Amino acid sequence: MNVAASQPTLQTAAYALGDRLPRHVAQPATVAEMAEVLAAASRARSAVAPWGAGTRQFVTNPPTRYDLALDLRRLDRVIEYHPADLVVMVEAGISLGALQAVLAERGQWLPWDPPAPATATIGGLLATAAWGPLRLGYGGPRDWLLGMQVVLGDGRIAQSGGRVVKNVAGYDTHKLHLGAFGTLGVIATVTFKVAPLPERIASVRAVFATPAAALHAAAAIRQPPVQPVALAITVAETVTLAVRFAGVAAAVERQLGLATAACDRAEEVALSVDDRELWAVPSTPDDALVLRIGVPERMLAAAVDAVTALAPSQLTICPGLGLMVGRWPMVAVTHLPALRQTLAGMDGYAVVERGPAGIERWGPPPPTIDLMRVLRQRWDPAGILNPGRWMVE
């Protein structure tokens, strides 16, 4: 594919990352074209930023070099959909919203609710390890992924996994690309298993005096037989626990009752039958420092204390997952080393998802960082994929 020829029609300004603009934009329409682009870029040592809808480019630093924006939105087809087998194969540039619409026509869905606009692409969401509260009940995208085709940094097209729900042939290399920020290869096609839409989805929302009281209620609500599919505590001006149930109507009904009873210390409890608004993505003020914090599940309450003790915090806490998203005023960035030290003592971490330029995004590297580096060199020998945007460099 001729990259230069397509350039005049495309606004490079739409692909700005930090204060950098790409010199070229490529919009391949096939996986083969995408492979040609990457092979040529690798030969020319041109730095490439893979681009979906651009909704989550902020979660890591701008690249240190940036020659080509590789826009995948023309790769937006549903390749195969077999409702009777609950399997779908798509090109990576399709948006999650478009995929959910296709599935909904057949009474199915991918139970994946990342906090991103409906235009966000499957490839971008996977590459940035986007997850949402439904992970509690349904697992994350890693658990729904059956196979993947990837174009490696040197232009090789490699696939792994398959199109059936159970498969142990070959290495599960597709898992390596989840959360790799496109630094090992660019996701081209993806196969998921999908699920029938539940008969009923409904939520309970309760306001508590303190995060501790909300966490206590959340723990009670996780006790069998109650099985929430999502739990989120938002800590802002008020402390609100949202609990979501899905399944057979009678089972949802009983669990709503049990959950309400477990919120007996709440200041206010409300049922929400059409709960889409309740779980809609909150808008993030751009001037906040946004942290993704993970700890072993039993350390979650201690981690909440640690975050709030250091700076005034807005939190979205996910009990049962050991994860939270914290928003600090930008000036609180000086407390990040102290927070990381405390979290390390809990076997946890803090990653900066939105922050000032030049900030240390990842914290200390894992002990296997050397293997990660060698792997990156194997699959992207010219180092063209998102240089400077991932912890291995």
Place this chain on the structure above:
Amino acid sequence: MMKDALVAALLRVVDPAIVLRRPEELMLYEYDGSVLDQGMPEVVVAPRTTDEVAACVKVAAQLGAPIVARGAGTGLAGGSVPEQGGLVISLTRLNRILAIDPVARTARVQAGVVNADLSLAAARYGLHFAPDPSSQRSSTIGGNLATNAGGPHCLKYGVTTNHVLAATVVLADGRVVEMGSAALDAPGYDLLGVMIGSEGTLGIATEALVKLTPNPEAVRTFLAIYDDLDAASTTVSAIIAHGILPAALEMLVGQGIAAVEAAVRAGYPADARAVLLIEIDGLSEEVAAQAEQIAALCRQYGVRELRAAHDEAQRAKLWAGRKGALAACARIAPHYHIQDGVVPRSRLPELLRFTEEVATRHQITIVNIFHAGDGNLHPLLLFDLRHPGALERAVTASEEILQACVAAGGTISGEHGIGIEKRDYLGWIFGPADLAAFADVRAVFDPAGVMNPCKLLPSGSNCTDIRRAHGALRAVDRGAWI
């Protein structure tokens, strides 16, 4: 000589009591549960700690000796067979459950802990370890990780990789690292995700942090009896297509039913053409609703009889029939070869018909006992080696069935692994570029190629002296499960 050098080096770094080198000791490690493969190790070690495993790996790697990790040896693809000789590291002494955390619903276990023992220990908290391979009373967590083991209940609950948070891994140079984390989404590539299912070619897991799953509030188990094969397989496809996800959906076809009944007395009607073992679990309202839907679908597609287990004893009996099925088939013929292909669930009826055609054409008995809900077929090819040509017919029939699975959009192994048996079939589903990317991963973890060499990937130039023998089949015995 390699053996002398290896023994001497091992004795310098570990307690001599864990080093086994007499022929009668080594013979026990010549096989796994597969039938085509064997190989004699030069030395076996049975370490008691991660440090001992690491010390053994280090000295063997320095000598360039092949290193093969082994759990209970129940594998069905030759993955733990020391085909190239060298060192076998038996992990069965690493058998301690280190901690169970009922609040976080996790357990930290050593690799040699038996799968069923973990669920037994977790039962006091109302929890269990969800992967339940039929070998679960023998097979170890380490082996489950290595093969990404499944089991009947993985239809609803997922396979091993969905239930592991972290693992302590001894790398090819003897270094000990932690992969994954008790905290979800810790920064870094998902090396644990590629380690699980890598059959000992990327490293040796000595400990794992696994998730435990709450026991369901309600369970119902049914036996659906059919006079017609298509009726049974169409019912399976219909249950999935209707959006019902049973906890397990198993199928037994043909002569296997009578054999199971004779051996286990599970209450399976010996004259049935096919039976489905259907289990649903969850909240009581869900189970009640699904039970009605399933009964209606079974009737719609022509079930002869639908029986429900009324108590735990009846349920256990129905499952004993399923889990003991492979051993029971020893009553039909003395030798077996077992397949593990997968097809999309909607293609099950045609694949089962094709299997019967193959059986007729090659004059061989094929019993299908399998995970129907996943589309994971286990055709069990039964024959007598003393009959001339029987083995060749079995191998040909097996390959034809596997090729049909691939042609239907499926794969060559759902849960048993690639090991030795299927390494040369990998090219049926992956192209040269895919295989090269797999080889890259292997080279990253094990540049010298000492970890379980010549397994999992097609045998290439490095593996010229492979002794692939089609004449090494064994009798069916009570040590094998599917």
